[in-house]
Amino acid sequence: MRRVRSARGAIAAVSMVALLMTASCASTPGSVTDASSPPPPPVVASPPPSAAPSATGAASATPGCTAPGVVEHVTFDQSSQGALGDFQVYLPPCYAAAPGSRYPVVYLLHGSGHDDAYWLEVxxxxxxxxxxxxxxxxxxxxxxxxxxxxxGTGRGGETFATFLTSELIPRVDASYRSIATRSGRAIGGISLGGGLALTIAAGAPTLFTAVGGHSPAVRDPAALAAHLTAGGLRVWLDVGAGDSLRDGSISLEKELRGLGGDVHLEVPEGTHVDSYWTAHLAEYLHFYDQSFRASR
Incomplete structure (x- = not known):
């Protein structure tokens, strides 16, 4: 088992891109606990949407709730990713005080050279x-x-995409009160993780209602756009005007527009740095929230 990293701790960044419940409502902001998780559920190719809880149980803000969200660090040593099977989970304010509520889930992928603490850091x-x-x-x-x-690939050559769709999503849906349907699930990522999020969503459109590429490393925009459009996904793209990866997002947006895809592109001032993504987190959350609302 790897050590528990602080939600605010510094992490070593390697190269740039080419590529949270039990806590009570009075928890400290951004506190981290080490979750001893139950055995993972059976691995399936993709969780069948029809067998999952309905989105009608979606939660709204708990009246009078002023507590912060809680972060858990979860070990997943039995996953195909081995030492890299850990994940961080942010549970929204007063999650434990609303046991009858279910919540949509966003899977957020980090950038090149980082790990599961990166989104916490930004x-x-x-x-x-x-x-x-x-x-x-x-x-x-x-x-x-x-x-x-x-x-990279995990045990037995299992790709990260397969790990996420066949192992991680079932694990999360079995462990947390998620809305385990396409209408309550989105994926996004920064940089290399943004490009991968787009690719994963394009390959598994029945699992996700929306995907966000935040300064993504885009490969083959035409093919990617065709799959995203055919899958009916809502797509968000943003990239700094001074980012060397800008052209990939612009090309993908053009291809998606040409195919009638549901896409939104933002090219604000900025470059490929942490402060850029920190400045736009509220916009990302708004996109995911609006996508969930549109899918109900």
């Missing part, structure tokens, strides 16, 4: 607490897996 906990606490978005669960420096 400020997602504070951004989510603020957005949910002020009623800007509905409560949601955020899952941040560790894909290793480059999201």
């Amino acid at each position: 400020g997602i906990v504070g951004a989510a607490d603020d957005a949910i606490g002020h009623g800007k978005v509905a409560p949601m669960i955020l899952v941040m897996p560790d894909g290793g420096p480059t999201f």
Whole structure:
């Protein structure tokens, strides 16, 4: 088992891109606990949407709730990813106080050279607490897996994409009160993780209703656009005007537009740095929230 990393601790960044419940409502903001998880559920190719809880149980902000969200660090040593099977989970404010509620889930992938603590480092906990606490978005669960420096293959050559769709999603749906249907599930990522999120969503459109590429490393925009459009996914793309990866997002947006895809592109000032993503976290959360609302 790997050590528990602080939700705010510094993490070593290697190269740039080419590529949270039990806690009570009075928990400390962004606190981290080490979750001794139950055995993982059986591995399936993809969780059947029809067998999952209905989105009608979706939670709204708990009246009078002023507590922050809680973060858990979960070990998943029995996964195909081995030492990289851990993940961080953000549970929204007063999750434990609303046992009858279910929540949509966003799977957030880190960038190249980082790990499951990266989204915590750029400020997602504070951004989510603020957005949910002020009623800007509905409560949601955020899952941040560790894909290793480059999201390489795991035990037996299992790809990260297969791990996420066949192992991680069933594990999360069995362990947390998620809305375990396409309408309550989205995926997104930063940089290399953004490109991978787009690819995973394109290959498993029955699992996700939306995908966000945040300064994504885009490969083969035409093929990617064809799959995303055919799958009926809502797509968000953003990239700094001074980012060397800008052209990939612009090309993908053009291809998606040409095919009638549901896409939104933002090219604000900025480059490929942590501060850029920190500055736009509220926008990302708004996109995912609006996508869940549109899918109900």
